[in-house]
Structure formats: C-alpha cells, structure tokens
Amino acid sequence: MKRKILILYTGGTIGMQASDNGYIPVPGFEALLRQQLRTGATQQLPDFEVQELDQLIDSSNLQPAHWTELAERLTSQWQQYDGFILLHGTDTMAYTASALSFMLRGTDKPVIITGSQIPLSELRNDALDNLITALILAGNYDIPEVCIYFNGRLLRGNRSSKLKSAGFDAFDSPNFTWLAQVGIHIDLHSHLLLESHPQPGFLAAGYKVPQFNPNAVVILPVYPGLSARIAQDMLSHDDVSGLILLSYGVGNPPDANAELMQTLEQAVQNNVTVVNITQCLQGKVSQGAYATGAALNRIGVVPGSDLTLEAAFTKLHYLIATQKPESLSRLMSQSLCGELTE
Structure with missing residues (x-):
C-alpha cells in the first residue's frame, strides 16, 4: 500500500514566477506540478496531496510566527498522512528546519523541507528533481526526523546551513554527516537517524504549539x-x-x-x-x-x-x-x- 504524503507549499523560489520586479511567489503550485508530472513514471511516486498557505511567504520575510503556523498545519493533520514535505524558500530554510525539529521533537514520520534555486516554471531548473526525490524519500523510507533535502543530500534539519547563494548544492551540514546521499542509488545512513517515538509528545492531549515572542x-x-x-x-x-x-x-x-x-x-x-x-x-x-x-x-x-x-x-x-x-x-x-x- 502506497504511503500518502502531504506537500505543503509555503512559498519560495520553487513556485515563483518572473515579474517585472523579479521572481515573486504566486498561487497555483499544484496545477504547475501536476503538469510537470504528466508521465507514466509517476506511478513510482507515493500518493500525495498539495496544500498552499493562504498567504505565501517569500522566505526572506519569514517571522517566528510562521513557525507556529507551519507546526499547527502539520500537527492538525498528522494522523491523516504518512509523511510531510514543506516547500520553502532557501534563504531561511535552515531556520525553519531547525525550529520545526524542536517543535516536532520525537516525530515518528518524515518531515522533509525542500525548495530550489530556480523556479519550477523555468525550463532549466533544480526544482523537479528536489521535489521528486523528497517524495521518494518520504514515501519509501523510515526517516523520523525533520530534514532538508537538496541536490542529492539529505541533511538533519537542525544541522543544516545555506552555504551558497547561487549553487545548486546550496545546503550542507558542516558538523554532521549527511543522512543520505542520492545519486544513481539512494544510500540512507540509518544508523545516524534519530529514534522513532511511538507517541510523539506534540500529539498528547492538551498540547499547544508554542507561540514565540519575535523580540526574545x-x-x-x-x-x-x-x-x-x-x-x-x-x-x-x-x-x-x-x-x-x-x-x-x-x-x-x-x-x-x-x-x-x-x-x-x-x-x-x-x-x-x-x-x-x-x-x-x-x-x-x-x-x-x-x-x-x-x-x-x-x-x-x-x-x-x-x-x-x-x-x-x-x-x-x-x-x-x-x-x-x-x-x-x-x-x-x-x-x-x-x-x-x-
């Protein structure tokens, strides 16, 4: 039985389109994605649904309140899906990955954050490969962590940083080994993964997603x-x-x-x-x-x-x-x- 994955589009380069003032986030990402995936090979992908934030975020405008919003969206639908992919802008992706790793501590499902350096709407892009591989990882592997997937690297979210402004290999984890390397084969280093918890604390009755003081x-x-x-x-x-x-x-x-x-x-x-x-x-x-x-x-x-x-x-x-x-x-x-x- 195929896993069911939620793709949450929050904004970022991956879904942007060109405008007179440069790239801007626009709604309608699911239609664009499904158009790109019109091929029989998509049968190898898990089942997925796409949701969009009502107000898309250019990640340079990210605020701590957005971490709360994202965690609430995930936890409120946690039991309905087998894994989660967040599409996010690269500028503050490592901040969101780190924040969610603490807010979703003890996760029993993969939460993979990805994006791109070139939008999916462009003919030459890194968006489709990043998203397809993130789907394959979330749909076929037991990864009880909040991660970043980018350009063949699966990284622990709270060990990640954006090191390059323009390269496709924009992210790395300087003080920790990659969780997986993706080339012709997917080499997942299972011994490095955190232990899965049968009942994550954020699913306990009465749990409330933290609210942050942005000036703290x-x-x-x-x-x-x-x-x-x-x-x-x-x-x-x-x-x-x-x-x-x-x-x-x-x-x-x-x-x-x-x-x-x-x-x-x-x-x-x-x-x-x-x-x-x-x-x-x-x-x-x-x-x-x-x-x-x-x-x-x-x-x-x-x-x-x-x-x-x-x-x-x-x-x-x-x-x-x-x-x-x-x-x-x-x-x-x-x-x-x-x-x-x-």
Whole structure:
C-alpha cells in the first residue's frame, strides 16, 4: 500500500514566477506540478496531496510566527498522512528546519523541507528533481526526523546551513554527516537517524504549539572594534530573554573590552541566557581553551558546542517559549534532537 504524503507549499523560489520586479511567489503550485508530472513514471511516486498557505511567504520575510503556523498545519493533520514535505524558500530554510525539529521533537514520520534555486516554471531548473526525490524519500523510507533535502543530500534539519547563494548544492551540514546521499542509488545512513517515538509528545492531549515572542532572542556578532553600546542597546529592551554571541575561533571574545564583558555579565545576572557559538563554519566552542574564552565561563555564558547559528537561535526561542528560565542554560547545552555534539 502506497504511503500518502502531504506537500505543503509555503512559498519560495520553487513556485515563483518572473515579474517585472523579479521572481515573486504566486498561487497555483499544484496545477504547475501536476503538469510537470504528466508521465507514466509517476506511478513510482507515493500518493500525495498539495496544500498552499493562504498567504505565501517569500522566505526572506519569514517571522517566528510562521513557525507556529507551519507546526499547527502539520500537527492538525498528522494522523491523516504518512509523511510531510514543506516547500520553502532557501534563504531561511535552515531556520525553519531547525525550529520545526524542536517543535516536532520525537516525530515518528518524515518531515522533509525542500525548495530550489530556480523556479519550477523555468525550463532549466533544480526544482523537479528536489521535489521528486523528497517524495521518494518520504514515501519509501523510515526517516523520523525533520530534514532538508537538496541536490542529492539529505541533511538533519537542525544541522543544516545555506552555504551558497547561487549553487545548486546550496545546503550542507558542516558538523554532521549527511543522512543520505542520492545519486544513481539512494544510500540512507540509518544508523545516524534519530529514534522513532511511538507517541510523539506534540500529539498528547492538551498540547499547544508554542507561540514565540519575535523580540526574545538577539544575535551579537563579535568583530574588531565592537562597542559595548551595541550590546547595551540590544539588551535594553524588556522582552529580550536570550542573546546569541557569535565569537571568534573556539569561543573567544575580546575580553580586553572590559565594558563589553561587564555588559554581558550584567545580562546574565538579569536572567538573560547568553549562548556562545563560533563564527567558524566548522568546529565547536571550547570555552576556556584560551584565557579570553575562560572569561565567559566566569560570568555564566553558556558554551554552544557546535550549534549552527540557525539551530542556536531557534532552540533558544523554543526553550524561552516552553521552559522555565532556570532550565534554559542546562537545556541549551544538551542535545534535544541531535542538534549538537555533547
């Protein structure tokens, strides 16, 4: 018996069409897709249905409220389908994949997010292959994770980042092995997958999909000449509960900037959770390998291991929305769904 897959079109390049002002999202994706799939070979695909958001999103306009909307759409129809594909713009795809990995923690079905660099409406595109392969993966393999599929790579969603603005191989997971490689054959590395839960927590009676305060988490990149005033301004708003510090190397801040360090220390004392991740593409924070990093240990900054920026940002949002403040530092250092190396 064929699996039944829901394709949720949220917007993004894959369904856009050219306009006088550049590519724009337009409705009617299902008709376009079915036109492209008018071939007998589609019998090899699982059964699928297509839904569209009422308001399509150019992913550069994505807001945390959209994560809630997407999770509600999925969980409300969870029992009706065997797997889910989200068609999403590439600019913020890794943020959505990371956010949903926490919101759908313990998933027992595949949730595969994909899109394209060239729209399906164009003669030469990467859209059809990405979507067909995502359908085959969701329809034929047991993958209890939120993933990104792009250009022959199945990636853990919360380990993924967009690394190229124009290449078809736009996504990678710098600190974790690909879950599958797709060429002539599909090589799924089942030993890397998360364990399936017989009853995901988000299906429990009374569960409510988290609502997010869009101002709760801010990001502070470290750079030569960084003024403490920048951090002070970020932290001056009452609804800021978390700060992601993008530091150098293995987690080193400019500790000679006494005013900046004092500002971070004061933030921690004011119950702002400060998480330190590296600006480097690969590797993890080793907070204390150098004296500069050890200064962060002394003031209570949480080392973020090898979290991507997208995973750190969305995880902190998720924890602020769902957990008690005194638990945040401990949970940020723990792997909840494969997002970091402990």
